[in-house]
Amino acid sequence: LATDLHHSCQWGPGIRWGQNPTDTGMQRLTLSEEDKHVRDWFVQTMSGLGCNITIDQLGNIFAVRPGRRANVPATFIGSHLDTQPTGGRYDGILGVLAGVEAVKTMVDLGLETEGGIGVVNWTNEEGARFPISMMSSGVWAGKISLEHAYNLKEVPTVASLPTAASAPETVKTALDKIGYCGPTPCSHEATLMAAHFELHIEQGPHLVSAGQRIGVVTAVQAYRWYKLQVTGRDCHTGTTAFQHRADAMYASARMMVKAREVASAHGCLASVGIVDARPGSVNTVPGLVSFSLDIRGPETADVEVVVRQLQQDFDAIAADEGKEIGKPCRVEWQLDFDSPAVNFHEDCISCVQQSAEAVCAQDVGVTDSKSLVRTIMSGAGHDSVFTSKVVPTSMIFVPCKDGVSHHPEEFTSADDCATGASVLLQAVVRYDRQ
Amino acid sequence: LATDLHHSCQWGPGIRWGQNPTDTGMQRLTLSEEDKHVRDWFVQTMSGLGCNITIDQLGNIFAVRPGRRANVPATFIGSHLDTQPTGGRYDGILGVLAGVEAVKTMVDLGLETEGGIGVVNWTNEEGARFPISMMSSGVWAGKISLEHAYNLKEVPTVASLPTAASAPETVKTALDKIGYCGPTPCSHEATLMAAHFELHIEQGPHLVSAGQRIGVVTAVQAYRWYKLQVTGRDCHTGTTAFQHRADAMYASARMMVKAREVASAHGCLASVGIVDARPGSVNTVPGLVSFSLDIRGPETADVEVVVRQLQQDFDAIAADEGKEIGKPCRVEWQLDFDSPAVNFHEDCISCVQQSAEAVCAQDVGVTDSKSLVRTIMSGAGHDSVFTSKVVPTSMIFVPCKDGVSHHPEEFTSADDCATGASVLLQAVVRYDRQ
Ligand SMILES: NC(=O)NCCC(=O)O
Ligand SMILES: NC(=O)NCCC(=O)O
Numbered sequence: 001l002a003t004d005l006h007h008s009c010q011w012g013p014g015i016r017w018g019q020n021p022t023d024t025g026m027q028r029l030t031l032s033e034e035d036k037h038v039r040d041w042f043v044q045t046m047s048g049l050g051c052n053i054t055i056d057q058l059g060n061i062f063a064v065r066p067g068r069r070a071n072v073p074a075t076f077i078g079s080h081l082d083t084q085p086t087g088g089r090y091d092g093i094l095g096v097l098a099g100v101e102a103v104k105t106m107v108d109l110g111l112e113t114e115g116g117i118g119v120v121n122w123t124n125e126e127g128a129r130f131p132i133s134m135m136s137s138g139v140w141a142g143k144i145s146l147e148h149a150y151n152l153k154e155v156p157t158v159a160s161l162p163t164a165a166s167a168p169e170t171v172k173t174a175l176d177k178i179g180y181c182g183p184t185p186c187s188h189e190a191t192l193m194a195a196h197f198e199l200h201i202e203q204g205p206h207l208v209s210a211g212q213r214i215g216v217v218t219a220v221q222a223y224r225w226y227k228l229q230v231t232g233r234d235c236h237t238g239t240t241a242f243q244h245r246a247d248a249m250y251a252s253a254r255m256m257v258k259a260r261e262v263a264s265a266h267g268c269l270a271s272v273g274i275v276d277a278r279p280g281s282v283n284t285v286p287g288l289v290s291f292s293l294d295i296r297g298p299e300t301a302d303v304e305v306v307v308r309q310l311q312q313d314f315d316a317i318a319a320d321e322g323k324e325i326g327k328p329c330r331v332e333w334q335l336d337f338d339s340p341a342v343n344f345h346e347d348c349i350s351c352v353q354q355s356a357e358a359v360c361a362q363d364v365g366v367t368d369s370k371s372l373v374r375t376i377m378s379g380a381g382h383d384s385v386f387t388s389k390v391v392p393t394s395m396i397f398v399p400c401k402d403g404v405s406h407h408p409e410e411f412t413s414a415d416d417c418a419t420g421a422s423v424l425l426q427a428v429v430r431y432d433r434q
Numbered sequence: 435l436a437t438d439l440h441h442s443c444q445w446g447p448g449i450r451w452g453q454n455p456t457d458t459g460m461q462r463l464t465l466s467e468e469d470k471h472v473r474d475w476f477v478q479t480m481s482g483l484g485c486n487i488t489i490d491q492l493g494n495i496f497a498v499r500p501g502r503r504a505n506v507p508a509t510f511i512g513s514h515l516d517t518q519p520t521g522g523r524y525d526g527i528l529g530v531l532a533g534v535e536a537v538k539t540m541v542d543l544g545l546e547t548e549g550g551i552g553v554v555n556w557t558n559e560e561g562a563r564f565p566i567s568m569m570s571s572g573v574w575a576g577k578i579s580l581e582h583a584y585n586l587k588e589v590p591t592v593a594s595l596p597t598a599a600s601a602p603e604t605v606k607t608a609l610d611k612i613g614y615c616g617p618t619p620c621s622h623e624a625t626l627m628a629a630h631f632e633l634h635i636e637q638g639p640h641l642v643s644a645g646q647r648i649g650v651v652t653a654v655q656a657y658r659w660y661k662l663q664v665t666g667r668d669c670h671t672g673t674t675a676f677q678h679r680a681d682a683m684y685a686s687a688r689m690m691v692k693a694r695e696v697a698s699a700h701g702c703l704a705s706v707g708i709v710d711a712r713p714g715s716v717n718t719v720p721g722l723v724s725f726s727l728d729i730r731g732p733e734t735a736d737v738e739v740v741v742r743q744l745q746q747d748f749d750a751i752a753a754d755e756g757k758e759i760g761k762p763c764r765v766e767w768q769l770d771f772d773s774p775a776v777n778f779h780e781d782c783i784s785c786v787q788q789s790a791e792a793v794c795a796q797d798v799g800v801t802d803s804k805s806l807v808r809t810i811m812s813g814a815g816h817d818s819v820f821t822s823k824v825v826p827t828s829m830i831f832v833p834c835k836d837g838v839s840h841h842p843e844e845f846t847s848a849d850d851c852a853t854g855a856s857v858l859l860q861a862v863v864r865y866d867r868q
Contacts, residue, residue: 085713086668086721128715157714204673223672225716234520236840237705237728238657239638239813242698244837249706250694256687264676271671271719272683275711279519280591281562282659282707282726282770283814284840287520289709292716294671325836336716379673380717402759403678406670406718 001101001421002414004045008081008097009089011037015408025408026089029158030082030124031059031174038081039180042096042121049103051119054191055182058136058149059175062191064118065103067432073192074116075432077102077424078137078383079200080125085158087126088410090201090400090417096121098199098421105425113432115194122383123180129158130171131225131274131292132337137383139186141390146186156276188390195348195431196387198395199424201412203380205403213363213419214356215376215397218344220385222303223296225337228255228314232322232329234279234287246322248289249277251329254317259293259310268297268306269379292336298377300340342385348394348431349375355426356396359419380405392431396423435535435855436848438479442515442531443523445471449842459842460523463592464516464558465493465608472515473614476530476555483537485553488625489616492570492583493609496625498552499537501866507626508550509866511536511858512571512817513634514559519592521560522844524635524834524851530555532633532855539859547866549628556817557614563592564605565659565708565726566771571817573620575824580620590710622824629782629865630821632829633858635846637814639837647797647853648790649810649831652778654819656737657730659771662689662748666756666763668713668721680756682723683711685763688751693727693744702731702740703813726770732811734774776819782828782865783809789860790830793853814839826865830857 006021012028012035028034039061043053046063054062064074079095099119106117122140127133130152138144150172153159159168175181184190202208207215232246256272263270274292295310297303311333318329353373360369376397387393398420401411440455446462446469462468473495477487480497488496498508513529533553540551556574561567564586572578584606587593593602609615618624636642641649666680690706697704708726729744731737745767752763787807794803810831821827832854835845 084668084715084718086718126715127717128713131716133717155714155716157712202673203670205678221672233838234518234841235838236637236814237703237707238655238730238815239636239837239839240703242694242703244639247705249709250690253687253690253706256684257691260676260684269671269674269676271681271717272687273671273711273716273718273720274714275683275709275723277707277709278591279562280589280708281518281560281840282565282589282728283561283567283705284518284520284707285705286707287841294716296672380670381672403673404667404669405673406715407668407721 001097001417004100005093005097008038008041008093012083014086017409026083026087027085028083029085029129030126031178035082036178042081045100046119049107051103054184055180056184056186056191057146057182058139058186059123059180059182060136060140060186061121062118064116065106067113067115067117069114072115073194074118075194075428076118076120076196077428078120078122078196079198080122080383082124082126084126084128084406086408087406088408090410090412091203091405092125094201094412094417095199098424101421102425102428113429115432117428117432125383129154131155133381134383134386136186137386140188141386142188143386143389155274157274193387193391195392196384197348197424197428198382198384199420200382200395200397201400201405202397203400203405206376207397207399208401208403212374213360213372213399213416214423215374216349216352216356217378217395217397218349218375220342220378220381221296221298222300222341223294223339223381224303224307224335226293227290227334227336228293229290229332230318230329232287233327235285237283237285240285243324245285246325246327246329247285248329249286251317251321252289252291255314258313258317262309262313263295263306266297266302266306268295268302270295270306296379298341339381339385342388344388344394345392347434348392351427351430352394352396352423355423355430358426359422396420435531435851438534439527439531442472442475442527446517448520451843460517460521461519462517463519463563464560465612469516470612470614473555476515479534480553483541485537488618489614490618490620490625491580491616492573492620493557493614493616494570494574494620495555496552498550499540501547501549501551503548506549507628508552509628509862510552510554510630511862512554512556512630513632514556514817516558516560518560518562518840520842521840522842524844524846525637525839526559528635528846528851529633532858535855536859536862547863549866551862559817563588565589567815568817568820570620571820574622575820576622577820577823589708591708627821627825629826630818631782631858631861632816632818633854634816634829634831635834635839636831637834637839640810641831641833642835642837646808647794647806647850648857649808650783650786650790651812651829651831652783652809654776654812654815655730655732656734656775657728657773657815658737658741658769660727661724661768661770662727663724663766664752664763666721667761669719671717671719674719677758679719680759680761680763681719682763683720685751685755686723686725689748692747692751696743696747697729697740700731700736700740702729702736704729704740730813732775773815773819776822778822778828779826782826785861785864786828786830786857789857789864792860793856830854
């Protein structure tokens with residue numbers, strides 16, 4: 001597993017942070033050249049293991065090892081091979097590679113299953129290049145339209161990378177460019193699944209700080225992505241007194257500070273990842289600023305409360321900036337993505353729980369094993385969020401160093417990866433037998 | 435004058451804000467294709483008026499109408515034809531076009547002068563594309579090195595415009611591209627001047643709100659441009675509690691708010707025009723943010739006080755963000771440009787004062803004319819700042835609507851332009867006779 005995982009990371013290595021060959025992050029934005037290479041490798045590897053390959057209209061790649069019964073949908077292992085611009089080697093990648101390893105192990109052992117066992121690589125889980133996360137599992141589940149996904153434009157920071165095309169690309173043009181726009185409709189009705197299991201690094205600090213090995217994921221918190229646009233009036237930085245300004249950047253900075261304050265008060269998170277100030281000249285006060293706002297909370301209602309409060313607060317901040325000249329700033333909210341809180345399926349959760357206890361028992365003995373396993377809520381979104389809308393789903397978390405993710409130094413030990421992969425394989429086999 | 439001015443604005447029209455043909459702003463970034471076209475027009479027009487043309491290594495264009503005495507340096511009228519990305523039709527443009535008009539008038543009247551009369555178009559006054567304002571008058575005055583100017587890179591917002599080259603250009607590559615890298619050394623020792631006069635719109639509200647027609651500019655306030663870089667740690671927006679973050683964008687937003695507070699307390703200005711948050715993904719907390727900071731004050735010492743205070747405050751804000759994880763943010767200051775406060779030359783000021791009173795007297799009668807003229811300090815920098823370091827210099831301001839500049843709707847009436855141009859012509863002739 002470790003060998004394959006790092007082999008696949010040759011395509012799109014990111015920032016180097018240490019001396020060892022694998023001490024780099026990853027920069028493998030979805031539908032990039034590097035993404036094409038790792039996809040080609042995935043297709044070849046899975047074909048070599050006797051799997052049937054389906055590529056759908058959004059480039060989702062489904063590889064199925066047939067089971068005894070031909071007319072039963074396969075039980076799937078899924079995750080994603082794309083990364084953040086400054087991502088690591090485990091987020092998503094571990095989930096797909098553990099799927100490859102599961103099928104290899106089945107082939108090695110000559111293990112037969114009732115239904116088929118599939119591995120799926122979902123396109124644009126990260127939402128880093130095209131700003132909708134879990135995009136293609138969302139379309140597959142019927143929750144996002146194909147057209148909406150096709151027309152999404154890459155974000156400006158990615159469009160300005162040295163390797164980028166001159167004009168911002170859309171999902172459709174990027175898919176065509178790397179030849180991964182397949183013929184199969186992107187739909188759970190066209191590509192059937194019995195269930196979806198996903199192994200992922202926790203991306204947070206709970207397992208690692210408690211010294212636990214497996215998180216049995218029961219739920220995923222709610223989140224929304226907004227694009228905020230603040231409109232003021234361009235003016236000269238040297239000649240315009242503060243009270244004569246409608247400074248869209250100053251108003252935006254106040255909003256960013258306020259967002260943390262309000263989210264914090266409600267036990268939620270709020271984060272600004274993308275900022276674009278126009279016209280972007282040292283001596284012109286920006287008249288137009290847009291920024292992304294990612295708001296999360298354990299319950300869907302928590303997020304709604306924070307949004308409502310911030311809408312009021314941002315309006316007040318905007319109204320305050322430029323009022324002396326009778327041209328106050330305005331702020332507009334555009335909802336780009338909405339992912340309500342999700343609970344996973346009991347049957348899947350129990351397969352994971354039993355498998356986790358069994359695998360840990362092999363390591364440390366039956367009595368202690370339970371303390372190494374805990375149930376956990378996911379702070380991040382995953383493709384399992386969307387598969388859970390249409391098929392039984394659950395997830396397995398393994399610890400990662402310092403709880404750090406979306407960072408080049410993201411790290412999970414080979415042992416923890418192996419433990420997670422064993423739990424995954426057992427859970428899938430358990431589910432298949434049920 | 436009005437006809438020529440708007441004719442020359444056909445190259446690089448910006449945002450339209452009204453129905454009339456001239457109701458647009460300008461987007462003529464220095465050394466762009468549009469800048470080349472207006473330069474070509476300027477060279478042709480001045481040659482047609484019998485001027486000798488010199489183009490120096492930075493593309494400064496000097497056009498001189500010879501005087502009676504061959505071995506006396508010319509008295510110059512100068513300003514710039516480049517604009518902000520969302521600039522107007524008067525900032526800089528009026529100053530050069532009033533120079534063209536002055537020479538035309540001399541030719542029409544058959545007016546002979548003692549020394550030559552020159553008109554100069556300075557390259558990259560705005561500092562909008564390459565982030566040093568008054569760049570080429572600075573090199574000409576020996577205050578900035580040619581090499582430093584040549585190697586300046588365009589700012590990221592300009593580099594990302596649809597018309598931009600794929601890699602950010604430097605001043606030198608941009609000069610070569612439009613064919614305006616001339617053979618003459620860029621130096622006040624190679625291209626001599628007796629004095630430098632500049633007509634400009636005020637870009638601020640004082641003249642227009644007092645109903646005055648001419649500002650006799652005696653001084654220019656101090657300013658500094660910094661590039662701030664805030665380094666934190668990238669992390670996941672959904673899984674990282676606020677106390678586990680070193681969020682470079684949150685810290686930067688707090689700094690931006692603080693900058694206004696401190697500048698305000700010291701009677702100064704502080705403005706953020708360019709912001710770049712990396713990696714620039716909705717669901718990654720930025721680990722690296724850079725932003726421009728433009729600080730201005732009436733005296734050089736005022737700016738220094740604000741800078742010292744902000745250095746302390748920004749250090750404290752940075753130290754506060756990420757302290758719980760033992761990886762606080764860091765902030766670095768890079769000084770890009772420093773323009774101490776300047777006082778103009780008494781001889782030039784008095785030529786302007788006398789001319790202003792004379793011109794206004796023609797309009798409203800001798801007694802009232804003085805009330806239409808006032809001395810004024812410039813909030814903005816101008817090429818005259820640098821010429822003043824080596825030759826007698828002063829400036830003339832005319833009012834502009836609502837005091838608005840660096841905005842497409844920047845506007846000065848044809849009457850006010852004409853009044854300013856008359857004062858300019860008289861001041862130059864007065865100076866020549868002295
Ligand atoms: N696991 C992960 O990083 N997913 C990206 C979607 C999100 O922002 O939570
Ligand atoms: N006049 C003018 O806008 N000059 C640009 C330099 C400055 O930022 O003051």
